[in-house]
Amino acid sequence: MKKHDIPFTRNTSRRSFLKHGTVAAGAATMGAGVLGKALPALSQEVDDGGGKPNRGDIAILRFLQALETIEADLWRQYAELGGPSVATQTQGLSTNDLKDQNGNRVTTGLAPLYIGGLLILDTDMPQYILDNTDDEFSHETWLKNYLASKGADIVELHKFANLPSSQVTGVPNIGRLTNLTQLTVDTSWWTRYRSDSKNPDLGDSFENAIPSLATGQHTAIPRTNADLIADPNQNSGVGTHTQAIAFTAGFHFGTIEQGGSSLYPSLAQRVSDPEVLRVLLSIGPTETMHFQTWQDKAGNATQITDTDTGFPGSTGATVTFPNLNGGINPNSSSQGSPDPGVADEFQTNLIMPEPTFFLNQRLGPISIIRPTETRDAAKGALQGLIDSGLFLGHKTKSGKSDGFVEFLRDLAEDADEARRQLS
Numbered sequence: 001m002k003k004h005d006i007p008f009t010r011n012t013s014r015r016s017f018l019k020h021g022t023v024a025a026g027a028a029t030m031g032a033g034v035l036g037k038a039l040p041a042l043s044q045e046v047d048d049g050g051g052k053p054n055r056g057d058i059a060i061l062r063f064l065q066a067l068e069t070i071e072a073d074l075w076r077q078y079a080e081l082g083g084p085s086v087a088t089q090t091q092g093l094s095t096n097d098l099k100d101q102n103g104n105r106v107t108t109g110l111a112p113l114y115i116g117g118l119l120i121l122d123t124d125m126p127q128y129i130l131d132n133t134d135d136e137f138s139h140e141t142w143l144k145n146y147l148a149s150k151g152a153d154i155v156e157l158h159k160f161a162n163l164p165s166s167q168v169t170g171v172p173n174i175g176r177l178t179n180l181t182q183l184t185v186d187t188s189w190w191t192r193y194r195s196d197s198k199n200p201d202l203g204d205s206f207e208n209a210i211p212s213l214a215t216g217q218h219t220a221i222p223r224t225n226a227d228l229i230a231d232p233n234q235n236s237g238v239g240t241h242t243q244a245i246a247f248t249a250g251f252h253f254g255t256i257e258q259g260g261s262s263l264y265p266s267l268a269q270r271v272s273d274p275e276v277l278r279v280l281l282s283i284g285p286t287e288t289m290h291f292q293t294w295q296d297k298a299g300n301a302t303q304i305t306d307t308d309t310g311f312p313g314s315t316g317a318t319v320t321f322p323n324l325n326g327g328i329n330p331n332s333s334s335q336g337s338p339d340p341g342v343a344d345e346f347q348t349n350l351i352m353p354e355p356t357f358f359l360n361q362r363l364g365p366i367s368i369i370r371p372t373e374t375r376d377a378a379k380g381a382l383q384g385l386i387d388s389g390l391f392l393g394h395k396t397k398s399g400k401s402d403g404f405v406e407f408l409r410d411l412a413e414d415a416d417e418a419r420r421q422l423s
């Protein structure tokens with residue numbers, strides 16, 4: 001996890017991108033024009049001439065850079081609270097040396113009881129959280145460097161990092177882009193990847209694994225020390241409230257990473273330059289590696305119910321983590337009798353992508369990433385994040401929007417206007 005220096009940063013707006021966004025003809029020339037004196041050295045050093053992204057490619061890369069910055073922001077919060085600490089190092093000698101995009105060390109594992117809740121999902125959870133975070137830092141930084149090397153404007157979101165940090169002791173009080181305390185978590189990816197006949201690209205919809213997470217607002221991190229409750233009567237020593245927060249995080253990890261798993265192949269269909277295609281094809285599967293890990297771990301959640309009342313920041317929401325292995329649909333109000341068909345949709349160890357229909361039912365089922373429809377893929381991915389409550393609180397002091405979501409919508413629109421062009 002060596003530091004990779006960010007060569008430079010620029011605040012840019014969509015307008016400046018639209019004005020300067022075409023870099024197809026001569027990246028170095030364009031770079032000098034757009035970025036003045038700051039760029040040429042980097043451009044010549046990094047750009048090996050292998051890629052000549054056009055305007056659409058740049059729009060897609062900028063949108064991905066923005067989303068990777070958002071991923072990095074939320075994963076950092078998870079790592080600070082639930083990453084490894086000396087006390088939770090479970091195996092091996094690899095040291096925790098997470099550094100942020102500016103090369104500053106990130107302290108992890110600040111909420112031992114939250115970690116205790118995560119350990120129910122897997123004893124390696126803190127390490128996996130740290131490494132997912134490190135991966136997102138690298139995605140953000142590398143895409144910035146790549147855009148800069150092509151003479152394109154990078155996206156600077158940090159001016160919008162005004163949301164509060166968790167107040168758990170030790171968490172740095174820095175502004176955040178994402179809000180992990182009022183999430184409405186869509187867990188329909190669970191049944192989407194277990195279905196043997198349905199595909200969202202064929203118009204199908206899917207039931208949630210954890211229906212109660214899909215309504216109300218749930219915190220996935222301890223907001224204050226009050227959310228961290230010990231309970232000696234539990235084997236884990238962790239109180240039900242804290243356990244529910246950890247399980248919410250466990251499912252949110254899967255929700256985030258399945259989104260990346262679909263977004264990269266969806267957008268790759270509309271890039272033009274082979275090197276940009278290589279970039280997307282090389283990052284995307286790492287999101288899928290994350291997703292596969294998280295959906296396996298989420299299935300280890302035990303049956304609990306918690307209502308979030310009486311704590312600072314409480315939303316009143318109730319969450320229930322059901323038994324997904326009993327052949328009972330957790331979306332049904334009636335319990336019914338166990339059904340093998342229901343088991344196919346919910347059983348926790350069915351984590352390999354079940355073959356399903358793709359493109360045309362006459363071709364038969366196939367194990368695939370789903371969805372991969374490219375039309376409006378960027379706007380769809382962004383809308384999913386907005387609907388989840390991840391950006392709640394982006395307001396100015398006067399109560400108006402701070403422009404963050406609007407800016408992201410502009411980036412998504414630009415990305416969805418990109419069309420594959422063969423020269």
Ligand SMILES: [Fe+2]
Pocket residue numbers: 068071135136139260287
């Ligand atoms: Fe990523």
Ligand SMILES: [Fe+2]
Pocket residue numbers: 071136256257260287290
């Ligand atoms: Fe990711």
